[in-house]
Amino acid sequence: MKVVSTIAGLREASAALLSGQREPSFGLVPTMGALHSGHAELARAAARENTVVAASIFVNPLQFGDPSDLERYPRSLEADVELLAEAGVKLVFAPEVTEMYPAGEPMVRLSSGVLGTVFEGASRPGHFDGALTVVAKLLHAGTPALGSYRAYFGQKDAQQLALVRRMVADLNFPVQIVGVPTVRAEDGLALSSRNRFLSASERQAALVLSRALRLLVGRAERREPLDLDSAVALVRSEPLVELDYFEVVNPATLAPLAENCRETPFNGQALALIAAKVGSVRLIDNMPLG
Ligand SMILES: Nc1ncnc2c1ncn2[C@@H]1O[C@H](COP(=O)(O)OP(=O)(O)OP(=O)(O)O)[C@@H](O)[C@H]1O
Numbered sequence: 650m651k652v653v654s655t656i657a658g659l660r661e662a663s664a665a666l667l668s669g670q671r672e673p674s675f676g677l678v679p680t681m682g683a684l685h686s687g688h689a690e691l692a693r694a695a696a697r698e699n700t701v702v703a704a705s706i707f708v709n710p711l712q713f714g715d716p717s718d719l720e721r722y723p724r725s726l727e728a729d730v731e732l733l734a735e736a737g738v739k740l741v742f743a744p745e746v747t748e749m750y751p752a753g754e755p756m757v758r759l760s761s762g763v764l765g766t767v768f769e770g771a772s773r774p775g776h777f778d779g780a781l782t783v784v785a786k787l788l789h790a791g792t793p794a795l796g797s798y799r800a801y802f803g804q805k806d807a808q809q810l811a812l813v814r815r816m817v818a819d820l821n822f823p824v825q826i827v828g829v830p831t832v833r834a835e836d837g838l839a840l841s842s843r844n845r846f847l848s849a850s851e852r853q854a855a856l857v858l859s860r861a862l863r864l865l866v867g868r869a870e871r872r873e874p875l876d877l878d879s880a881v882a883l884v885r886s887e888p889l890v891e892l893d894y895f896e897v898v899n900p901a902t903l904a905p906l907a908e909n910c911r912e913t914p915f916n917g918q919a920l921a922l923i924a925a926k927v928g929s930v931r932l933i934d935n936m937p938l939g
């Protein structure tokens with residue numbers, strides 16, 4: 650395992666790892682560190698499909714609106730490197746903020762458009778502009794001398810995944826985006842680095858999110874009306890959970906399904922999206938329907 654902290658080092662090390670391979674292919678796994686089994690799954694998926702896998706660990710200030718969220722974001726580089734090595738990653742890029750933003754905040758940055766203003770974007774204004782800007786920088790920084798390569802993102806961050814897909818399509822990045830299914834704890838809670846801030850009772854209460862999503866999955870499988878209102882009521886019945894949004898949307902555009910699709914028997918492809926605050930922690934989750 651090689652750990653580098655500069656863009657030049659990343660390019661040099663990825664070129665060295667790829668050189669001499671008969672059929673080289675490259676996968677990049679962008680992360681913010683504090684890694685868990687969800688990240689390991691992204692890395693394993695990348696290792697199955699590419700001859701060389703690099704992961705980045707960078708807590709990107711540009712995507713944090715709330716300074717206290719940035720300040721308390723967990724950091725655990727040594728353990729992260731170990732987890733990535735076990736998952737088949739050969740190269741870790743862990744830059745300082747000054748390496749990524751040497752001139753301070755970038756003047757020119759990505760705009761995530763209307764898709765970046767709804768759901769997570771409504772609660773975290775500017776978040777997706779900042780996330781897309783750093784993803785674009787990472788994709789450029791990691792670009793090996795190959796025609797194209799792959800980058801891996803979790804389906805847990807469904808809006809981010811949809812936006813990254815739009816970015817590479819709209820701006821002709823030579824990168825194939827791979828979405829990896831959400832890894833969950835045995836009790837159903839989607840793994841997230843921020844889960845560690847939940848108290849025992851908050852963690853228990855947070856299970857209502859995946860339970861409510863599973864309710865919709867069951868109805869969709871049985872081709873019943875989704876009856877989103879009753880699923881919303883289930884979440885609202887949990888006093889420690891403050892619901893932000895719960896919607897059924899088109900997976901690519903995140904446009905909410907028309908009202909009548911929720912009341913007539915479900916017959917299609919959709920994504921149920923949920924976000925809530927549990928104690929001081931904002932949690933998101935989603936499940937595909939149909
Ligand atoms: N449970 C999970 N299953 C699959 N992929 C995940 C999971 N959690 C995060 N990822 C993916 O890992 C990548 C890095 O995410 P990130 O480092 O922000 O971790 P995180 O656990 O989502 O942290 P947080 O949500 O608390 O910021 C993203 O593409 C994200 O979608």
Ligand SMILES: CC(C)(CO)[C@@H](O)C(=O)[O-]
Pocket residue numbers: 679680681707709712780783784806809
């Ligand atoms: C994609 C990403 C690494 C960009 O900072 C981040 O938003 C994340 O961890 O999901």
Ligand code: BAL
Pocket residue numbers: 712806809
């Ligand atoms: N996992 C998405 C990154 C963030 O919450 O800022």
